[in-house]
Amino acid sequence: MTQNLAIGFTEGLPITAPNSLQQFKLPMPQPQSGEVIVAVAGVSVNPVDTKRRQVAGKHQTPQIQGYDAVGTITQIGANVTSFKPGDRVIYAGTTLRPGSNQQYQAVDARLLAAAPADAPDADLAALPLVGLTAWELLFEKMGFIPEFNANKGQHLLVINGAGGVGSMLCQLARWSGLTVLATSSPKNHPWLLDHGVATPLDYHQDLIAQVQHAGLQTVDGIALLYQPEPYLAAASQLIRAFGHIGCIVGPQTGLDLAVVKDKAASFDYEYMFAKTDFDYHVASQGAILSRLVSLYQDHQIKASVTKHFDTISVDTLKTATALVEGGHEVGKVVLTGPFA
């Protein structure tokens, strides 16, 4: 009988606490109808792990996070026809079920995409969560068209372009024809240029002045990949009439949308787990991931891995999580197996 090593917690503690993450030996998961079991080969750390851990109280049972994975299917449940044992797959999964920080994970087959045999685990583990978030924000929420060069002539402003979601979103935006302006620290401007950004902006400097210096009074969309409050006034001034301000970070106060109203603009929230949380178009996530895999194979997007640990252990996951919690990470932090 195979053991199932998992890394998780029973209490949400600061990552520096000795028990912030622990190793557990869990029972092997059994697939429910519509599910598969995946032997996890690689995972990635995202800010959502931290946010969820920090609000978690005490639990009787181990809480297993991890919302990015590549692996191989070992078993399929009833009513699974699209995949078979031995298939290599990627997925983000759902927060309603234990995550990918375990050797064997049960996953809803609708959330999976087939992964190419010749791509590294590290790259594949880095794609799902940021890819789904960026795709859904741009193409399902902000109204841009998900086809090559389809949005030619339009300009997108990205706040925080060099982070995990930003690095993916800038690439997808450029692929779809948008001209991208994006903020980061000046030391990361070469990274932005390498990820589809036409005009890097310095996030320390006046945003409106920099956009105007680039020759624009307004932009067609603004992806606000950071706490929205400090940027809302500038975003309201810079968005064109009938434009979309897309955001992925929850507000901490009420948002003043008066200027947004005068321009008939939209404020769009994206949260990729909303689909599984509310059972809405769940299979669309597998379909989006398949398109992301194609774009990756066609060299239209890259996985942007900047930190890679080659063991999945309490130590490496703690170190990776601390890096992400720092909030200044560029690109993606991934861990590939073996589990230890």
Add this chain to the structure above:
Amino acid sequence: MTQNLAIGFTEGLPITAPNSLQQFKLPMPQPQSGEVIVAVAGVSVNPVDTKRRQVAGKHQTPQIQGYDAVGTITQIGANVTSFKPGDRVIYAGTTLRPGSNQQYQAVDARLLAAAPADAPDADLAALPLVGLTAWELLFEKMGFIPEFNANKGQHLLVINGAGGVGSMLCQLARWSGLTVLATSSPKNHPWLLDHGVATPLDYHQDLIAQVQHAGLQTVDGIALLYQPEPYLAAASQLIRAFGHIGCIVGPQTGLDLAVVKDKAASFDYEYMFAKTDFDYHVASQGAILSRLVSLYQDHQIKASVTKHFDTISVDTLKTATALVEGGHEVGKVVLTGPFA
């Protein structure tokens, strides 16, 4: 030389004040390039007139409002090829130029649609502003598809369904296949049923309970045609994941969008003058009006005139404005000529 009788003000006063509206004899307008001159035959009163008058200070020159008109073109400016003198047209116009409460008005030809010869002035004057607002909100902001029955199977909740915009929006929503639930006072439920609403709701009663009583946990879109603050909590609970909450009234405080975030929903503002204020897709308004005229001729929408004055004078415009300012008006208040 023809005189140009106009009704307007030089100071924004309460409508009950003696000089809240006055008659002026203005010079005949001359068409600029791209403009036509229209002999106005009918106008309508909208809440936007009141809102703009109330914030107006003192002016040296007469301020002429009115953002709905039917009339006949008397003159065309340079570069106007789509219309000729004698054409009957409808339009909402723009707040950047004097409005339709005058005998002769200069209008950007891109904002016009040809009007059928056999339709009453009163009906035609009632269509433009509410039609454009409802169309843009549903089909350009909230993502529904502007084709007959194209949104079949989806549900729309309308807050304030019996007002000017609501009466038009409920009809357009039903034409496009949406099943409409809408609030009003119970005495106006027959009006709602006559305007495409499947399930009238009582705005005095608990909204969530009424929607659930109709067999729904969530709806696919919410058109919030009223001050948003009192409805935001219920709307956040009732909107489905990835749904749209559309609004036409500016916020008076910051809006708490935390729940909207969890559902990856959008908060869409619509303001039909944003297109002319910001020179964005101006010609789209003429195109939308043409489709509205077709739907009107095909009996898919009606003009919903509830009050009709047959003279356009200081007295009738004051009375009509006071009715609209009451805030409980059902349908549309229109005035048709002659000017006096």
